[in-house]
Amino acid sequence: MRNRLMVHGALIAYTVLALFPIALILINSVKTREAIFDDPLALPTMESVTFVGFQKVLASTNFLLYFGNSLIVTMLALFCILLFGAMAAWALSEYRFMGNRVLALFLAFGIMIPIRLGTVSILELMVRLDLVNTLTALVLVYTAQGLPLAVMILSEFMRQVPAELKDAARCDGVGEISIFFKVILPLIRPAMATVAVFTMIPAWNDLWFPLILAPSDRTKTVTLGVQQFIGQYVTDWNSVLAALSLAVIPMLVLYALFSRQLIRGLTAGAVK
Amino acid sequence: MASVSLKELRKSYDGKSDVLAGIDLEIAHGEFVVLVGPSGCGKSTLLRMLCGLESITGGTMRIGERTVNHLPPAERGIAMVFQSYALYPHMTVYQNMAFGLKVAGKDKTAIRQRIGEAAAILKIDHLLERLPRELSGGQRQRVAIGRAIVREPQLFLFDEPLSNLDAALRVQTRLEIAKLHRQLDATIVYVTHDQVEAMTLGDKIVVMHEGHIQQAGSPLDLYQQPRNLFVAGFIGSPKMNFMAGTVLEAHANGVTALLNSGETVHAAVDGSGLRDGEKITLGLRAEHISESRGGSEVFIGEVSVVEHLGEANYIYVSHEGREDVVIRGDGERHVAPGQSITFSAESTAFHVFDEKGEARRRLRPGNMVSATRGLMRSA
């Protein structure tokens, strides 16, 4: 089984490559400055352990606020994407009406063409709507960004719902809106997971729109906050490492809890 | 073409329970052997072990003169036709058939010649440039067989090849496979769950159940002398009638039994070894029953269901103490549900199974015709 050993060897090597940068940051974020430079690869010992970086970050920035902002924006955008996306997907996949094809194409276009190109006008629009430096602006933009893909994935799934289920409900006199909420939505939960994966990650990690639309301290997201903090304190290694760790740890925790669903959602939607 | 020898073959996935155990089987050169049995009996596993797709946990397997336990599939001299045909979707029919030969390093002329011959036999020469998705199910199946033929293997393996075809095509293809067997003088191992397919195609039928071979023999052997209750119930359509009872008297030249339904029956079966009072099961095939008092053993009952087929009808007769007995009638005599009916059979028509389900040797097993037709022939 020499082949298998080589395979495992290659995979282990790549896994180390994938993980060590993150591990490095985490380890060093709790070491003193001397320890960081003397022996970057060593684990923190009793003497070298320190949380001064974390204290600095939490003291001089509203890190928890940024985190909360990111959470609010991502969750709200996800909710809107799922709800609006499912409704539109349902209408497009279930009903025959004039302009169905055109509308579908219109939405599909948005998958390939990045929304950022319209930033110029989006900013002007936000200014006019007085939404600059609000979380609302971010939610709207991320919803608009995620809808095309969501509609495509969800409508694929909805097409596969057996017609008998829908017809049976109609025979029972259930109205279209109730059918949507009571019959269809529960059935497409796997697809919702896929959509969640594809929309949440870009929204949470985005730098561009928070930078342009909501850069005020009140509305900063974690990504923007960390980026600016690091830009400011670039020589303060403890703080920089602590900031990076703080940005990473929530994701790691979430990933550890939900990795199975996440990957399943990713591969399920991917084959389409 | 080659012979195949399996000795004490064993297969286990987890080291604890055996999926296949104690498989002993000899297949002669040019024989058409059918492995048949219900789902989960191990027939597909055995086929895959022959192929080399499953490893062998114990025992020896010989194909031709060689022990092949550790040889990869390509070196065993076998070719397999998969249930779903497994054609390469992105290659034309020609390329599908050529793939294995290219792997084996044959030159282009040899490849073209072999494919040409196989295509002619299977009548797919006009399809050589098509892709699999452009073919019908029957055509795809022939390409799959063609792919096997061109490799000129010692042993052909078929994994339920007819199960994906509709009924009419199935009968037609069955005939073609039978013809192909003679044309190629091939040794074939064929897996199916359909006992009609097994009976019509096989030189030797191997009935399997729960990982063991229940009985291996010619179709007639299995029909006339099934070795146990399972084989008796599996072979023959409709299923053999079983009647429970106890032994009154048992001798080498006959057994007298008292059925739970009250009748006393005499069966022309070698009863040596049976004790008085022992619980036994009597078996009687629907086609050996006559709708009259003509036979030596007589029964009465009430008609519950009648199924009309045109050339015959199946009459289900119920009576207290036993399960419904099905009679194959000639379809001409008028029978209706609710009627009481008298039916009979000759004592030579019965099978006797002891309390372990093992059969006793029948004294005159030869094919019988329903007594209504008035003829009786012995083996």
Place this chain on the structure above:
Amino acid sequence: MKHEVKIWQLLLFLAPAVLVYGVFSALPLMQTLGQGFFVADDNGRAAFAGLQNFRTVLLDPDWSAGFWNAMVNNAKFFCLHMLLQNPIGLLLATLFSLKGLRGARTYRTLIFLPTLLSVVIIGFIWQLILSPLWGVGEKLMGFAGLAEWFAPWLGEEETALTAISMVSVWQYIGMPMMLIYAALLAVPDEIVEAAHVEGASAMRIFWQIKLPLIYPTLGLVTILTFVANFNAFDLIYSIKGALAGPNYSTDILGTLFYRTFFGYQAQVGNAYLGSAVATLMFLVILAGVGVYFVGVQRRLTRFAL
């Protein structure tokens, strides 16, 4: 069965999505495209200027050097991704799909982790690792006996773009890896078994059986990489700032757009020129997508498995 539905119900279902998407995505895009045809006149108001902005960006010596530099860099960026990200992703996906590989799920989960993290974070982490000040990079190369080859790649003009590209590849490999893995899973077992029975080696099965059957996915991965690369901004901005140094060697279309529109340090922002740059980006991406749909998609028919 398409059912009879009332108009108001239909509109209810469609309205929210179409409105949000239309107002905040489609309309702005079209407006931006349009705005590229205007300039600010002396009063600061918009005046129609035809193709002037485009001519400026593409041909005017003050601007065009920057534009073409960004374009070439972006193309290099894309090529590096195609050379590294997708083949390695393919390799990893193939390894994952080997039968009976123990721990496959663990490997997958762990290797996918970087893709989830923010580009900003990743950028900084690698900046630290590659920083000559810290010395971690040098030390690690020392393990392989290559300590002398270490250089501050991120800071040097010739190597900065390559270094950043590698960081980007390192992070995003998870996506093609997962997509290709899913496609490999969809190849029916029986076909692989049939090839095995016919004597094909694992290599031959991979190249002649599995790979052709996943061409559509490979095409999809390519176009997704193209769109993502020509839209990229975050990584370069977080490592190098909007100036994309050293000496614009890491400038790509995204950073050029940002700089042109919003201005940076000495350079004043010009919304109209910025729009023109955005339009050009749009055309480049559109061209790529067009090539994909017309040329590639048609030939890579998805074989009915």
